[in-house]
Amino acid sequence: MKLLRGWLARLAGMFRKNDSDREFAAELESHLQLHIEDNLRRGMNPAEARRQALIRLGGLEPVKEALRDRQGLPFFETFAQDVRFALRMLRKNPVFTAVVVLTLTLGIGVNTAIFSVVNAVLLRPLPFRDPDRLVTLWQTNIAHNAELDAVSPANFLDWRDDSTAFDGMVAMNYWSFDYTGKGEPEAFTGELVSKDFFQLLGVSPAIGRAFLPEEYEPGKDHVVLLSHGLWQRRFGSDPAIVGQIISLRDQPYLVAGVLPADFHLPWIGKDREVFAPLAFTPQSHQLRTATYLMVLGRLKPQVSLEQARTMLSRTALRLAKEYPTENGSAGATVRPLSEQMTGKIRPLLLLVSGAAGLVLLIGCANVANLLLVRGSQRGRELAIRASLGAARTRMVRQLLTESFVLCAAGCAGGLLLARWALKFILGVQHSGIPRLSETTMDTQVLFFAAGIALLTGLVFGLVPALRISRTDLQSAMRRRTGWSRTAGSRQGLKGFFVISQVALALTLLVGAGLLLRSLVNLLNVDSGYSADHVLALQVYAWARYSTNAQRTVFFQNAVRNLAALPGVEAAGAASSLPLLLGGPDESFHFSIEGRPLRADQQPTAIQTVVTPGYFSALGVPLVRGKLFSEFDTADSPPVVLVNQTLAKRYWPDEDPIGRHIVVQIFTSQGPPVSCEIVGIVGDTRQWGPEDHPGAEFFQPHTQVPTGSMAFVVRTAGDPVIRTNEIKRAIWATDAKTTFYEVQTMTNLRDGFLANRRLSLGLLAGFAALALALAAIGIYGVISYTTALRTQEIGIRIALGAQRSSVLGIILAGGMRMVLAGVVAGCLLALLLTRLFASLLYGVGAADPWTFSGVAALLLLVAFAACYLPARRATRVDPLVALRYE
Amino acid sequence: MDTKSDVWQGTLALMILKTIEVMGPLHGYGIARRIEQTSGNRLLINYGTLYPALLKLEQEGYIASEWGASENNRRAKFYRLTRAGRKQVQEETRDWEKATDILARFLAPEQKT
Numbered sequence: 001m002k003l004l005r006g007w008l009a010r011l012a013g014m015f016r017k018n019d020s021d022r023e024f025a026a027e028l029e030s031h032l033q034l035h036i037e038d039n040l041r042r043g044m045n046p047a048e049a050r051r052q053a054l055i056r057l058g059g060l061e062p063v064k065e066a067l068r069d070r071q072g073l074p075f076f077e078t079f080a081q082d083v084r085f086a087l088r089m090l091r092k093n094p095v096f097t098a099v100v101v102l103t104l105t106l107g108i109g110v111n112t113a114i115f116s117v118v119n120a121v122l123l124r125p126l127p128f129r130d131p132d133r134l135v136t137l138w139q140t141n142i143a144h145n146a147e148l149d150a151v152s153p154a155n156f157l158d159w160r161d162d163s164t165a166f167d168g169m170v171a172m173n174y175w176s177f178d179y180t181g182k183g184e185p186e187a188f189t190g191e192l193v194s195k196d197f198f199q200l201l202g203v204s205p206a207i208g209r210a211f212l213p214e215e216y217e218p219g220k221d222h223v224v225l226l227s228h229g230l231w232q233r234r235f236g237s238d239p240a241i242v243g244q245i246i247s248l249r250d251q252p253y254l255v256a257g258v259l260p261a262d263f264h265l266p267w268i269g270k271d272r273e274v275f276a277p278l279a280f281t282p283q284s285h286q287l288r289t290a291t292y293l294m295v296l297g298r299l300k301p302q303v304s305l306e307q308a309r310t311m312l313s314r315t316a317l318r319l320a321k322e323y324p325t326e327n328g329s330a331g332a333t334v335r336p337l338s339e340q341m342t343g344k345i346r347p348l349l350l351l352v353s354g355a356a357g358l359v360l361l362i363g364c365a366n367v368a369n370l371l372l373v374r375g376s377q378r379g380r381e382l383a384i385r386a387s388l389g390a391a392r393t394r395m396v397r398q399l400l401t402e403s404f405v406l407c408a409a410g411c412a413g414g415l416l417l418a419r420w421a422l423k424f425i426l427g428v429q430h431s432g433i434p435r436l437s438e439t440t441m442d443t444q445v446l447f448f449a450a451g452i453a454l455l456t457g458l459v460f461g462l463v464p465a466l467r468i469s470r471t472d473l474q475s476a477m478r479r480r481t482g483w484s485r486t487a488g489s490r491q492g493l494k495g496f497f498v499i500s501q502v503a504l505a506l507t508l509l510v511g512a513g514l515l516l517r518s519l520v521n522l523l524n525v526d527s528g529y530s531a532d533h534v535l536a537l538q539v540y541a542w543a544r545y546s547t548n549a550q551r552t553v554f555f556q557n558a559v560r561n562l563a564a565l566p567g568v569e570a571a572g573a574a575s576s577l578p579l580l581l582g583g584p585d586e587s588f589h590f591s592i593e594g595r596p597l598r599a600d601q602q603p604t605a606i607q608t609v610v611t612p613g614y615f616s617a618l619g620v621p622l623v624r625g626k627l628f629s630e631f632d633t634a635d636s637p638p639v640v641l642v643n644q645t646l647a648k649r650y651w652p653d654e655d656p657i658g659r660h661i662v663v664q665i666f667t668s669q670g671p672p673v674s675c676e677i678v679g680i681v682g683d684t685r686q687w688g689p690e691d692h693p694g695a696e697f698f699q700p701h702t703q704v705p706t707g708s709m710a711f712v713v714r715t716a717g718d719p720v721i722r723t724n725e726i727k728r729a730i731w732a733t734d735a736k737t738t739f740y741e742v743q744t745m746t747n748l749r750d751g752f753l754a755n756r757r758l759s760l761g762l763l764a765g766f767a768a769l770a771l772a773l774a775a776i777g778i779y780g781v782i783s784y785t786t787a788l789r790t791q792e793i794g795i796r797i798a799l800g801a802q803r804s805s806v807l808g809i810i811l812a813g814g815m816r817m818v819l820a821g822v823v824a825g826c827l828l829a830l831l832l833t834r835l836f837a838s839l840l841y842g843v844g845a846a847d848p849w850t851f852s853g854v855a856a857l858l859l860l861v862a863f864a865a866c867y868l869p870a871r872r873a874t875r876v877d878p879l880v881a882l883r884y885e
Numbered sequence: 886m887d888t889k890s891d892v893w894q895g896t897l898a899l900m901i902l903k904t905i906e907v908m909g910p911l912h913g914y915g916i917a918r919r920i921e922q923t924s925g926n927r928l929l930i931n932y933g934t935l936y937p938a939l940l941k942l943e944q945e946g947y948i949a950s951e952w953g954a955s956e957n958n959r960r961a962k963f964y965r966l967t968r969a970g971r972k973q974v975q976e977e978t979r980d981w982e983k984a985t986d987i988l989a990r991f992l993a994p995e996q997k998t
Binding site: 010031057066 | 937
């Protein structure tokens with residue numbers, strides 16, 4: 001308390017220095033007078049009286065000094081004084097200051113921006129109770145090489161009953177809810193969730209109630225929870241909606257409540273708007289081959305991930321023995337939710353953060369070099385101060401203060417830059433990075449920025465400060481140019497900085513180059529279809545049309561209406577499209593007529609139901625045979641088309657046309673049907689350009705009248721502007737049709753590559769920054785060293801040296817450093833690029849073309865950075881140069 | 886002069902406070918002279934350290950100062966005790982007595998108990 005009060009008084013004292021100085025002087029003067037009078041009274045003469053009084057006081061000035069120190073806070077005053085001095089020095093060198101602050105702004109800015117993203121996506125815990133214990137559970141299947149398969153209802157129920165490792169296990173099933181009420185009909189995306197879903201996550205509704213236990217029973221499950229967003233968007237934030245009945249899927253549903261505003265499922269790209277209970281029927285207890293559930297679990301506190309995995313595998317093994325036909329090749333695995341969510345994006349983000357760190361390092365090296373160069377110009381100033389008695393620590397402190405002033409400016413600039421950069425990053429469409437939208441510049445980010453600013457201040461400030469303050473006084477005073485005598489060792493340090501800059505820049509360039517080549521390779525992959533000008537609209541027509549005949553008619557009419565629209569080149573519909581919802585599933589069992597069937601080796605493929613117009617709408621070529629036509633009807637003989645991969649896989653040496661495959665038609669209850677292969681169509685890359693096409697067969701919609709279809713419309717121009725027209729054409733068939741995903745195929749494709757584009761864009765930007773910084777660094781050092789050698793160069797030229805040979809000497813010196821940097825950079829890049837080999841496509845981590853191209857680019861830039869100052873040096877007039885001192 | 890001691894570290898503050906408590910408002914020179922007198926001229930105050938000590942006490946709120954006229958009509962800065970200062974004198978006196986008492990037991994000729 002007493003201490004605090006003292007400090008406050010001193011803090012206040014700092015700001016009334018002048019007043020208190022005057023007061024001290026007056027007080028001491030009055031003290032002297034009193035003392036002198038006493039002395040006079042004792043009989044001293046006036047001069048002696050004053051002298052004695054002064055002696056006893058110990059001199060006026062030292063006491064004033066002691067009082068002054070006591071009055072304020074010397075540490076802060078020195079700091080403030082240093083800051084003022086630093087500001088003055090920096091103002092006097094605007095170019096130096098601008099370059100340094102800009103460099104730091106860039107370095108700190110990119111790192112802060114990237115950290116904000118990493119913080120939101122990877123570091124911040126999920127908004128659920130104990131998110132570390134949450135895991136996802138998956139089926140595996142050796143037969144189709146599936147590591148993370150969705151789970152079948154019967155298996156989920158058995159896992160749940162058998163589980164000892166979990167505090168809870170719940171399943172979710174993607175579900176869509178056709179809403180027909182006020183306004184346009186719309187499909188709400190939603191999830192059916194099994195019992196205890198919200199308890200498992202630790203979430204309860206903001207308004208209303210959660211589902212009751214009996215609502216998880218079939219027939220009582222017509223009850224929903226709305227997301228906060230949907231409640232605002234479609235129901236005008238009206239709390240009275242709770243307890244009311246709304247029409248979903250043409251059925252009455254009770255609105256039980258509204259979920260909190262911050263509730264979302266960050267591992268799912270698109271937000272879910274409606275949640276309903278997942279009720280298991282007696283049939284679902286038998287359903288083992290249909291895998292469509294996403295399963296979440298909460299690990300018991302004392303159970304490790306490994307233990308849970310083992311225990312679940314044991315259950316799966318038991319089920320495989322019990323149900324060899326359905327579960328023969330099925331296993332099970334556990335994956336942490338956070339990993340499931342960020343698994344794909346983590347390497348990209350780490351790569352980008354690493355690159356941002358390198359940019360900062362290069363920036364630091366640059367600034368350190370600039371400080372060294374400037375320090376040598378200030379040699380005399382510091383030498384004079386040292387000879388006047390300034391302690392070395394005091395000078396280091398002052399130089400460090402200057403660094404911190406620069407850093408503070410860089411930090412402020414960096415924060416502004418980061419804000420701007422974040423706007424850019426968040427603006428990237430369809431990035432698919434989970435939780436990216438949660439990115440904010442919160443206090444953690446501010447601390448991070450301040451932290452790296454402080455750290456960089458130390459890194460780039462300390463070495464030059466220590467160096468400079470160790471100046472040899474005599475030589476510094478004697479020579480105007482500072483320390484040409486000791487230039488050699490300093491040169492070494494600057495050379496080191498240049499070499500490391502070049503090496504780091506090369507590493508970044510190689511990284512960007514490899515990513516660029518990967519992206520180009522991916523863009524050049526022929527996906528087997530043409531995505532331009534194609535709009536896809538997904539519909540679920542099950543609820544509106546309960547019979548096969550109704551569905552057949554609806555899709556036939558709708559496609560006919562679409563094809564008749566002016567400007568529409570082709571229209572069709574298909575049950576699955578490449579890339580839609582991550583792409584279709586290669587797990588549909590079929591058998592080949594005339595070949596023996598083995599339970600564990602049953603052929604599987606992607607099964608796609610299409611209308612005849614699909615192939616021309618998506619631009620998939622017919623290789624051989626014929627396509628479907630309107631003559632393929634429910635009553636005509638069943639037919640299929642196969643893609644090239646399927647044909648090659650099962651008929652490697654024969655012509656499959658005319659052969660039959662046997663498939664279960666899931667829209668009818670009958671036995672499997674034998675279908676004749678009438679044609680072979682081209683492969684499409686269903687899972688994106690990175691993956692090879694899967695085996696696929698197509699059936700006409702008339703023979704498998706499913707309700708889950710996507711319309712595919714190819715237009716003459718931009719399809720987006722025709723969206724409403726296209727929707728209206730379908731509404732002309734049925735005004736209550738609702739659409740789920742409405743997207744262009746190019747959007748789907750771009751979304752697939754968006755993360756790559758984003759990381760490539762960032763990395764390329766960083767690499768360009770790095771190159772520029774390295775070039776500035778080289779330029780600065782060469783200019784400085786040639787300036788030091790002006791006299792020597794003058795003598796050489798005066799003695800008859802050719803300017804070109806002088807130029808050669810300087811260039812050779814510079815390029816030696818650059819070459820050393822290039823070699824070091826190649827080694828570093830070889831080490832680092834291996835870490836992100838999994839992100840590359842069609843190019844090796846040690847791709848010689850990229851390495852040599854990048855090295856050549858860097859050498860060229862470095863040469864220019866050396867050449868400019870070198871040429872200026874050789875233009876020097878020998879007479880001027882000799883007088884240069 | 887060699888028989889005179891310097892002021893022990895840390896005791897000057899207490900001496901100042903006690904002096905002001907006894908004498909009432911007093912200027913710096915007066916305080917110093919009074920301390921020397923009280924010690925029977927056995928203590929020699931370094932006037933140079935007195936003023937920083939006064940400033941410190943003032944900053945800590947134990948004394949307050951104002952300008953006034955001295956006995957022979959010179960302008961001088963007078964220090965007086967604040968309420969906190971009065972309490973501080975009592976506290977420090979108690980502490981000091983305790984400390985000297987303990988020390989005295991160590992230094993006293995050994996007694997059989």
